[in-house]
Amino acid sequence: LISSQASPGLHVIHIAAEMAPVAKVGGLGDVVTGLGKALQKKGHLVEIVLPKYDCMQYDRIRDLRVLDATVYSYFDGKLFQNKVWTGTVEGLPVYFIEPHHPSKFFWRGQYYGEQDDFKRFSFFSRAALELLLQVGKKPDIIHCHDWQTAFVAPLYWDLYFPKGLNSARICFTCHNFEYQGAAPASELASCGLDVQQLHRPDRMQDNSAHDRVNPIKGAIVFSNIVTTVSPTYAQEVRTAEGGKGLHSTLNFHSKKFMGILNGIDTDAWDPATDIFLKVQYTANDLQGKAENKAAMRRHLRLSSADDSQPLVGCITRLVPQKGVHLIRHAIYRTLEMGGQFVLLGSSPVPHIQREFEGIANQFQDHEHIRLILKYDESLSRYIYAASDMFIIPSIFEPCGLTQMIAMRYGSVPIVRKTGGLNDSVFDVDDDTIPYQYRNGFTFATPDEQGLNGALDRAFNLYNNDSETWQQLVQKNMNIDFSWSSSASQYEELYAKSVARARAATSRT
Ligand code: ADP
Structure with missing residues (x-):
C-alpha cells in the first residue's frame, strides 16, 4: 500500500469507471490516466479506484495482487463483501474493487449498457468510499467522473464525512452532459442515500422528469469543484440548447464551474515510439x-x-x-x-x-x-x-x-x-x-x-x-498537446479549494 504521507504535494484519489488502457470505452479513460500521470509528475500522490471488470486488459496491469483486508459495503439494506486488488497501471497505483454480490455487477463482459447500470455504479461509488475509510486514507481531493461515480459527492458529505473520512474536497468532472444516468427516485435508496432529502429541486431531482433523480445534478450541487472538458463546451452547456436540461443548475452553481481543455498522454501517443506502427517517425522524417x-x-x-x-x-x-x-x-x-x-x-x-x-x-x-x-x-x-x-x-x-x-x-x-x-x-x-x-x-x-x-x-x-x-x-x-498546462489548471483549482477549506477550519 502507498503511504498517504509519502508525497509533499496533494493526495488526489480518482474514483472512475474507466482508465486507459486497462478499461477504456472513450475519452474518459484517457483523461483519468493522462491527468493522473501529469499530476504525479508534478509531485502529487495520485491513486485511482476502479471496478474490477472481467473484461479488462489484465495484461496491462503490473503486480496485480489481492489485499488482505476485505471491505464490507452497504447496499439494499445489507452488507456485502468486496475483494480489493491493487496493481500499477502506467505507473499509477490502482485499487480494483470486486464486489461479492449475487448480481455479479462487474462480471458482464462489457463496461456499460447493462439494465442495472444505476445499481452497478451506485454500488461501486459507495464501495470506493468505504475502501478509503477502511484503509485510513486521508486524501486532499477526491475526484469523481461522469454519472457513474457522481454518487460519490452526495455520499461523501451525507455519509462518509460524518464517519470520519473528512479530509477531502470533492472535484467532479463531467466528460459529456448527454449521459446523466437519471433513474426513478426510489433507486437512490439502495446505496444508502436519503431519497426524501435528495429528491428535491435544489438537490438531485431531475429538472425535466420530476419523479427521477439525476446523479450529474447531484454531483454539481454537492461538489466543491465542478469542471467539464473544454472552455467552449462549458459555455455551451450553460445554454438551454446545450445543457441537456442542466443549464439552470450549472448557471446557479457557475462560481465553482469551469471548462479545462483535456490534454493527451504524449508518451502513450507518440509516433516516434509507437510500437504498433510499421515504422516510427517524427516531424523531421x-x-x-x-x-x-x-x-x-x-x-x-x-x-x-x-x-x-x-x-x-x-x-x-x-x-x-x-x-x-x-x-x-x-x-x-x-x-x-x-x-x-x-x-x-x-x-x-x-x-x-x-x-x-x-x-x-x-x-x-x-x-x-x-x-x-x-x-x-x-x-x-x-x-x-x-x-x-x-x-x-x-x-x-x-x-x-x-x-x-x-x-x-x-x-x-x-x-x-x-x-x-x-x-x-x-x-x-x-x-x-x-x-x-x-x-x-x-x-x-x-x-x-x-x-x-x-x-x-x-x-x-x-x-x-x-x-x-x-x-x-x-x-x-510539434504542437504541445500534453497534459502539462491543463494539469496545472487542475492543480490550481485543487490547491485553492484545499486552502479555502483549511482557512474555514482554522476560523472555527
Ligand atoms: P469520446 O470520449 O466521445 O468517445 P474522444 O475523442 O474524447 O471521444 O475519445 C475517443 C478515444 O477513443 C480516442 O482515444 C480514440 O482513439 C478512441 N477510439 C474511439 N473509437 C475507437 C475504436 N473503434 N477503436 C479504437 N479506439 C477508438
Whole structure:
C-alpha cells in the first residue's frame, strides 16, 4: 500500500469507471490516466479506484495482487463483501474493487449498457468510499467522473464525512452532459442515500422528469469543484440548447464551474515510439509516415496505385453526437473527390451499427474505401499514422481527443466548430487567428454543404500545394498537446479549494 504521507504535494484519489488502457470505452479513460500521470509528475500522490471488470486488459496491469483486508459495503439494506486488488497501471497505483454480490455487477463482459447500470455504479461509488475509510486514507481531493461515480459527492458529505473520512474536497468532472444516468427516485435508496432529502429541486431531482433523480445534478450541487472538458463546451452547456436540461443548475452553481481543455498522454501517443506502427517517425522524417500509409493500404487491401492519393481517416464511437450522417456523407464525398477513406468505429446503437454494416458490405472489396466496425486500439494507431486528413463532424463534442492525436501523428483535422474542437482546431484560412495557431479545416453548420466546404478546401491544398501541406503537417506534429498546462489548471483549482477549506477550519 502507498503511504498517504509519502508525497509533499496533494493526495488526489480518482474514483472512475474507466482508465486507459486497462478499461477504456472513450475519452474518459484517457483523461483519468493522462491527468493522473501529469499530476504525479508534478509531485502529487495520485491513486485511482476502479471496478474490477472481467473484461479488462489484465495484461496491462503490473503486480496485480489481492489485499488482505476485505471491505464490507452497504447496499439494499445489507452488507456485502468486496475483494480489493491493487496493481500499477502506467505507473499509477490502482485499487480494483470486486464486489461479492449475487448480481455479479462487474462480471458482464462489457463496461456499460447493462439494465442495472444505476445499481452497478451506485454500488461501486459507495464501495470506493468505504475502501478509503477502511484503509485510513486521508486524501486532499477526491475526484469523481461522469454519472457513474457522481454518487460519490452526495455520499461523501451525507455519509462518509460524518464517519470520519473528512479530509477531502470533492472535484467532479463531467466528460459529456448527454449521459446523466437519471433513474426513478426510489433507486437512490439502495446505496444508502436519503431519497426524501435528495429528491428535491435544489438537490438531485431531475429538472425535466420530476419523479427521477439525476446523479450529474447531484454531483454539481454537492461538489466543491465542478469542471467539464473544454472552455467552449462549458459555455455551451450553460445554454438551454446545450445543457441537456442542466443549464439552470450549472448557471446557479457557475462560481465553482469551469471548462479545462483535456490534454493527451504524449508518451502513450507518440509516433516516434509507437510500437504498433510499421515504422516510427517524427516531424523531421515524414518518409516514415508515408511508409505507414503504404503498409496500411496493403494491410486493408486498398489501392496503392497512387502514393499521393489523399487518405482520410475517422476513428469514433458511432453515436448521433459524432454526426454519423455526416460521416456517411464524408465517405461518399471523399470517393467523389478522388480520395481514400478508412473508418474505424463501433456503435452501441443497433440501428446505426446495422446501417454502417450495410455500407461496410457495399465497399467490402472496394479499392478506396474500408470500414472496420470494431474497437481496436492497435489499428487506431495505424490509421492515425497512415492518414493525411482526419474527419470529426460532431454535432457536439465536449473535448474530443482524436483531433489532438491525429495532429500528433501528422494527420490534418477537418472538424465542426463545436465544444473542444473549437478550442483546439483553427482554420488555416481564418485570418482572424494568428498564423502559428492555424492547424486544420473547420466548418460551422452541421450539414453536408458545411462539411463539403471544409473537405474540399483540404483536398485543394493537399493536391495543389504539397509544400504548404507538409509544413502544416510538421507544424501540427510539434504542437504541445500534453497534459502539462491543463494539469496545472487542475492543480490550481485543487490547491485553492484545499486552502479555502483549511482557512474555514482554522476560523472555527
Ligand atoms: P469520446 O470520449 O466521445 O468517445 P474522444 O475523442 O474524447 O471521444 O475519445 C475517443 C478515444 O477513443 C480516442 O482515444 C480514440 O482513439 C478512441 N477510439 C474511439 N473509437 C475507437 C475504436 N473503434 N477503436 C479504437 N479506439 C477508438
